[in-house]
Amino acid sequence: MKSIQLQPDTAFINNLEATIENDGPFSAWELFRMTYQVELTTMSPSFNGLRSLEHLPHITFLDHQVKCAELVVETMNGRAILADEVGLGKTIEAGLVLKEYMIRGMVKKALLLVPASLVNQWVTELNEKFYIPAVAHRKNYSWEQCDIIVSSIDTAKRSPHREAILDIDYDFLLIDEAHKLKNHKTKNYAFVRSLNKKYCLLLTATPVQNKLIEIFNLVSILKPGHLGNYESFLEQYGKDRTQVKRDVYLKQLIQKVMIRNTRESTSLNNTSRKIETVWIDFTPEEMAVYDQISESVASFSTFSKITFLRELCSSREACYLSLKKTATEAEQATAIEDVLTEIEQLPHHVKAQKAVELIKNIGDEKVIIFTEYRASQHYLQWYLQQHGITSVPFRGGFKRGKKDWMRQLFKDRAQVLIATEAGGEGINLQFCNHLINYDLPWNPMRIEQRIGRIHRYGQNKDVHIYNFAIRQTIEEHIMNLLYEKINLFEQVIGQLDDILTDLNINDMESEIQGIYAESTSVGEAKIKLNNLSEMIKQTQGVSRSVE
């Protein structure tokens, strides 16, 4: 075939002649033969299949990860959006793809652009799990010299790095958290578009279906024109995301460049979630204070009243601190002073006592406690210590190094990790399988993020989730009317994200706050909450039946 480009070897024979001229050095037969053997053993005799699996016998891959890598290499020709749900191992899939291309000699130069806080984690994973000699970009390294570089996009797009990078033809480009590129008008987007690349993976955990135009923008990095051009696309689909579900053709097109595994569809289902609601009763003293705040209609805005109530359900300290803060600003200082005095009298919080009881029942195993409030976190740490339970704190705001350190302490030294923020993308705590939701966030997505820290790839035990809720309080409403009704803990929230977008609800938290603020009585708020969850349930039913 004329259209095939041939590249013969021109160097060998000259070098052999020169070696003979110099009378050596020559290889002994045994070593010469072994080199041939090595070549026979390490070459790839077939176009298909993953050679990388033979090279990584120390990792147990899950079926969906292997299938994903195969699909990317064999069918998608090395350009794809990997959009698995959180915790299914997108990094593993990407590592497999990169490894495969390297083994087959198809990738030499690779650039991986990941969030700054994840650079080191990527480098470690690639080196330790995949034996891929990746390095983090450092000031003195040149982009030219290192073959596999991990960097943040913010570093990469700045001069002089930008110019150096644009000069290089990359065989492989990876963007982690690619949903941040969804807007085509940003500098980051333009920068990524301008990179010279052969194979390309975009990783994202958030379902990008939210807005069609965002999908369009991501696909245009991989395969411009695959979804048409900007104008024709807008004309045909507008900005209505529900089109994806209605338009089978569009869905197929998207599936050609995007892989999305869900927990439901993968073997991760093997470890299940045991969910338990732990009902707690306030002591009469605590209930009295709760009612006092609840009934002091005049004193505060509805918004802050709800906050105080939620805080009191978490700890005296949380509520005390924010009341105190309000007292210095507000006019009704005396009313607040009264409540403060009452709080000071309160015994230890019923929830804290329950937590200790539960942890002692769990025995030696590790436990994570999530709370919404810093004050509760401090209090709990102290209170657990009083009962001989070791714990370490964890906050989203910790620097990367401190996060790693706390994780290590938790793994090796402490029984309990008390965290205020699930956020901290990428912290993996699979060695733990008990989680206490000490208080419930009003944003259901945060629940999934919390659970995702432990119920993820690598977890081989069933995961126990304990949800604390205090009877006859605002927590009971949220628990009964919202969480339990729509089965939030059991099913994966990926769907919920879609549903909320369908319903035009951007922020669940403010939605619920709105309900309370605009209701004149507890009864009214309950009815409205109920309506909200009914609506969500209905939409759930609809989208299920469409898929």
Added chain:
Amino acid sequence: MMEIANLSDFLEGYFSSHHCELLANHDGVMTVQLTEQMDRDLMNRPFYWHYVKSTGNSGQPMKLTLITNPNRRDEQGEWIHFGSPRLQQIINHLKQNEKYTKLFQRVHTNTNTPLYPWLVCNIKISYQGKQKKDELISIGLHLVNGTMHTDMMQRLQEIGLHMTISDYCYPISPMIKLKSGYLRIESVINNYIEHQSHEWAEASLETLEEEIKTLQYFYTADNNPEQMEKELNEIRQRYNPKITSEVMNGGIFYLTEGFI
């Protein structure tokens, strides 16, 4: 078959060919005493050797314990397997150093025996379209009468080969020069490639055309010739079918007339 079937045997051969003493080898765990040269090549500690030599000492090469039995991988030593960094290093060490050779067939004789020169090339042919595959061919060319074989390594395995010529043996000078011999081999390879059916290349070209059309549609409205040219290039690089051949190793072999 010449592929590596037993990694333990392979490593044993590798280290003993490099004159490293095997201190222990049992049930997939082996310990070797490295020589200074092998320590320098494998252990990556140039500063140690620099320091030792500068103080006038001879230095102590390290011992290396390698575990090939995965059931014992948690014991003291390095677990070595396909894909592990140590085996990769050994493989690279072989590929770098064992490229050229000149060898003589071992002959036990007391009469004058001529040995005929063969040019042997172990050539890896790689076919790259959407995916890539390799093929390894071992070609030998008789540099006097032009006879050719394509399973040379298999045949050579059956005889003894040494770096020095046996007693009573003498080498015959090549009639065909090395370079022209190599050209003959190359043309045989090209002929071989030409007579294959290349569905993989057709499939790749088809995808190439499709993606170019898609791209052109994308840019019908978005007029940005520079960006489009960049992306066209990327598509061509990704899908243009190509075949590379590379001689992995080779050399001159002096063999008896009866070798064939």
